[in-house]
Amino acid sequence: SKSELKEAEKFSIKEVRIVTRNIGLIDPRNIDEYIARDGYFALSKALQMKPEEVINEVKKSGLRGRGGAGFPTGLKWEFTAKANAEQKYIVCNADEGEPGTFKDRLIMEGDPHTVIEAMIIAGYAVGATKGYIYIRGEYYNSVENLKKAIKDAYEYGFLGENILGSGFDFDLTVRLGAGAYVCGEETALLESIEGKSGRPRLKPPYPPQSGLFGKPTVINNVETLANVPQIILNGAEWFKNIGTPNSPGTKVFCLAGDINKRGMVELPMGVTVRQVLYGFGGGIKGDKGLKMIQTGGLAGTFIGPDKLDAPLDYDSMKNYGVSLGSGVILAIDDTHCAVDIALNVMEFFRHESCGKCTPCREGTRIACDILEKMTKFQATEEDLKYLEQIAYVTADASFCGLGQSINVPLLSLINNFKNEFEAHVKDKTCSAG
Amino acid sequence: MLTRTYSKVEEILKKYEYRKEMLIKILLEVQKEYRHIPRDVVNYIGTALGIPPAKIYGVATFYAQFSLKPKGEYTILICDGTACHMEGSMSLVKAIEEEVGIKPGEVTPDLKFSLDKVGCLGACALAPAMVINDEVYGKLDGEKVKEILRKLKERKED
Ligand SMILES: NC(=O)C1=CN([C@@H]2O[C@H](COP(=O)(O)OP(=O)(O)OC[C@H]3O[C@@H](n4cnc5c(N)ncnc54)[C@H](O)[C@@H]3O)[C@@H](O)[C@H]2O)C=CC1
Ligand SMILES: Cc1cc2nc3c(=O)[nH]c(=O)nc-3n(C[C@H](O)[C@H](O)[C@H](O)COP(=O)(O)O)c2cc1C
Ligand code: SF4
Ligand code: FES
Numbered sequence: 001s002k003s004e005l006k007e008a009e010k011f012s013i014k015e016v017r018i019v020t021r022n023i024g025l026i027d028p029r030n031i032d033e034y035i036a037r038d039g040y041f042a043l044s045k046a047l048q049m050k051p052e053e054v055i056n057e058v059k060k061s062g063l064r065g066r067g068g069a070g071f072p073t074g075l076k077w078e079f080t081a082k083a084n085a086e087q088k089y090i091v092c093n094a095d096e097g098e099p100g101t102f103k104d105r106l107i108m109e110g111d112p113h114t115v116i117e118a119m120i121i122a123g124y125a126v127g128a129t130k131g132y133i134y135i136r137g138e139y140y141n142s143v144e145n146l147k148k149a150i151k152d153a154y155e156y157g158f159l160g161e162n163i164l165g166s167g168f169d170f171d172l173t174v175r176l177g178a179g180a181y182v183c184g185e186e187t188a189l190l191e192s193i194e195g196k197s198g199r200p201r202l203k204p205p206y207p208p209q210s211g212l213f214g215k216p217t218v219i220n221n222v223e224t225l226a227n228v229p230q231i232i233l234n235g236a237e238w239f240k241n242i243g244t245p246n247s248p249g250t251k252v253f254c255l256a257g258d259i260n261k262r263g264m265v266e267l268p269m270g271v272t273v274r275q276v277l278y279g280f281g282g283g284i285k286g287d288k289g290l291k292m293i294q295t296g297g298l299a300g301t302f303i304g305p306d307k308l309d310a311p312l313d314y315d316s317m318k319n320y321g322v323s324l325g326s327g328v329i330l331a332i333d334d335t336h337c338a339v340d341i342a343l344n345v346m347e348f349f350r351h352e353s354c355g356k357c358t359p360c361r362e363g364t365r366i367a368c369d370i371l372e373k374m375t376k377f378q379a380t381e382e383d384l385k386y387l388e389q390i391a392y393v394t395a396d397a398s399f400c401g402l403g404q405s406i407n408v409p410l411l412s413l414i415n416n417f418k419n420e421f422e423a424h425v426k427d428k429t430c431s432a433g
Numbered sequence: 434m435l436t437r438t439y440s441k442v443e444e445i446l447k448k449y450e451y452r453k454e455m456l457i458k459i460l461l462e463v464q465k466e467y468r469h470i471p472r473d474v475v476n477y478i479g480t481a482l483g484i485p486p487a488k489i490y491g492v493a494t495f496y497a498q499f500s501l502k503p504k505g506e507y508t509i510l511i512c513d514g515t516a517c518h519m520e521g522s523m524s525l526v527k528a529i530e531e532e533v534g535i536k537p538g539e540v541t542p543d544l545k546f547s548l549d550k551v552g553c554l555g556a557c558a559l560a561p562a563m564v565i566n567d568e569v570y571g572k573l574d575g576e577k578v579k580e581i582l583r584k585l586k587e588r589k590e591d
Pocket of ligand 3: 200353354357358360361398399400401402403404
C-alpha cells in the first residue's frame with residue numbers, strides 16, 4: 001500500500017556487498033573479468049602467508065557458518081589443520097535445499113570463481129589437496145558456470161599442480177546431488193559423495209576429525225566461503241567493522257512472498273526484519289496486511305509483526321526467538337491460513353525425512369495427518385494438543401537436524417496463531433477462507 | 434523384457450572408471466538415457482561394479498531424481514515450497530491435470546509428460562515456479578502453464 005511504501009523510505013538501508021560484490025558486474029563465464037576485479041589476488045596473497053597465518057586471519061575475522069548454524073569458520077579450519085592425516089578434503093555445501101533460499105544459486109551462477117578461490121585458500125590453510133563442490137542437480141546454470149570456471153582456473157594455473165609456483169597442489173571437482181533435502185546435512189552429504197544413500201552419520205566425530213572417506217574434512221556453505229577472499233585481501237579488522245560483535249560481516253537475505261520487491265540482498269548483520277522487509281522489500285503487496293514472516297528457512301521461526309524490530313544475527317534466536325538460519329525472509333499476508341501453511345511445512349519434512357530414525361519418520365507423518373484433518377475441519381481439540389506433543393517429542397528424539405528442528409516452525413505457528421488453530425478444531429471455521 | 438546391448442551403459446561405466454563411489458553419477462546418466470533406472474541395467478551395473486543389486490536399489494529409491502518406472506520425455510516438476518504454495522502452486526497442478534490428464538507421480542500413456550511435486554526449486558522470487566527438463570519457468574498461472582504444455586505437445590509433430 002501507499003502508506004507502506006512511504007514507510008519503506010524511512011527504513012531504506014544501504015547494501016554492503018562482499019559475497020555479492022561481483023554479481024551482475026562481471027561475466028561469470030569470463031575469468032579475466034573476475035581477475036580484473038582483484039580475483040585470485042587473495043589466493044596469491046594467501047600462498048605467500050604461512051598456512052597458520054591464513055587460519056588466524058579467518059579466526060580473527062569472526063566469520064561464522066552461513067549454512068545456518070553459525071559455527072566459527074576459522075575454528076573449523078584449525079581443527080582440520082591440526083588433525084593428523086595424509087589426505088584431507090575441502091567440501092563446499094552447495095546443496096541449498098532450504099525452501100525459500102536461493103542465495104547460493106545466485107552466488108555460484110553470478111560469481112563462481114569466488115567460491116573456487118576460497119576453496120583453494122582453505123585447502124592451502126588446512127593442508128588439503130582435493131576439493132568437492134556438492135551441488136543440487138536442479139541448479140543447471142550454476143553447474144555449468146562452475147564447470148566452466150574450474151576449467152579456466154586449471155588453464156590459468158590456479159588449480160592443479162604447483163599453484164602459482166608455490167609448490168601447493170589442489171584439485172577440484174563438482175558433484176551433483178540427486179534430489180534429497182537431507183543431503184544438505186553435512187554428514188549425509190559426505191555419504192552421498194561416497195556414492196551411498198544420504199543418511200546422516202552420528203556426530204561427533206565432526207568432519208574435521210572424520211569426514212569424507214573418513215578423512216579430516218572442512219565443509220562450508222557457499223556463502224561462508226565467498227567471504228574468505230575478501231577477508232584475506234582486506235584483513236580481519238576490516239571485516240569485523242561490519243555487522244555485530246558476535247556476528248561480523250554481512251548476511252545475504254532471500255526475500256519472497258507477498259512483498260513488492262522480491263530477490264536477494266546483502267546487508268550487514270544486525271539489520272532488523274523491518275529494515276529488510278520495508279527498506280529493501282518495499283512492504284506488503286497490494287492493500288493486504290502483513291500477517292507473519294517466516295525467517296531463517298523452513299526449520300526457522302514464523303514471527304508476527306510484533307517482532308519486526310528484532311535484529312538479525314546469530315544471537316537473534318536466543319534474544320528474540322527469531323531465526324537467522326539461511327537468511328530467508330518470507331512475507332505472508334493476511335489472506336493465508338496458518339493451518340494450511342503448517343501443513344505445507346510438515347508435508348515437506350515428511351517427504352524429506354530419510355526414514356533412518358522412527359521419531360522423525362513417524363512424527364512427521366502423524367503431524368501431517370492431524371493437520372490435514374484440521375484443514376478439513378475434522379480434527380478435535382485433543383488432536384491439537386497431541387500435535388504440540390508430537391512436535392516436542394520428535395524434536396527431542398530425532399537423530400539429525402532435520403527431525404530435531406520441526407518443533408520450531410510448528411510451535412511458532414501454533415503459538416502465534418492459537419486462535420486460528422482453535423477455530424479450526426472448535427468452531428470448524430477458517431478466517432482466511 | 435526388451436533386449437539391450439548395454440553399450441551405452443558400458444560407455445557410462447567406462448567414463449567413471451568403474452568406480453564404486455561414482456554410483457550416483459552413473460545412475461544419473463542412466464536415468465537421463467532411459468528416463469528411468471531399468472532393472473536389468475541395475476543388475477548389469479551391480480555385476481560391473483561389484484555392488485549387490487539390492488544396494489543399488491537402495492540408492493535408486495533414496496534419491497528423488499531416480500525412478501524405477503519410466504518418466505516422461507518432458508518431466509514437469511511443480512514447486513510446492515512454501516513461497517510457491519502461497520502463490521498458488523496447486524492451481525498449476527490442476528491446470529496440468531486439465532491439459533494432459535496426469536496428477537503428481539503420474540506419466541501420460543504416451544510417455545510424453547510426467548509430473549512430480551517437489552520442494553523448493555530455489556526460484557522463490559519467481560513463485561510460483563516449475564521446471565521442465567532443464568528449464569525453469571516462473572511467475573506462472575494456470576493459463577500460462579497450459580500454454581507451455583500445448584507448445585511442447587506440438588514440438589514433436591515437426
Ligand atoms: N542452507 C540450507 O539450505 C539449510 C540450512 N539448514 C541449517 O542447518 C543448521 C543445522 O546444521 P547442522 O550441521 O545440523 O548443525 P550443527 O550445529 O551440528 O553443526 C554446525 C557446524 O558446526 C560444526 N561443528 C559443531 N560442533 C563442532 C565441534 N565440536 N567440532 C567441529 N565442528 C563442529 C559442524 O561440523 C557443522 O559444520 C540449522 O541451523 C539450519 O538453519 C538446515 C536446512 C537447510
Ligand atoms: C536437514 C539439514 C539440511 C541442511 N542443508 C544445508 C544446505 O543445503 N546447505 C548448507 O550450507 N548447509 C545445510 N545444512 C547445514 C550443514 O549440516 C552444515 O552445518 C553446514 O554445511 C556447515 O557449513 P557452514 O559452517 O559454512 O555453515 C543442513 C543441515 C540440516 C540438518
Ligand atoms: S531425523 Fe529424519 S532425516 Fe534425520 S536421520 Fe532421522 S529420519 Fe533421517
Ligand atoms: S518455494 Fe518454490 S522455488 Fe522456492
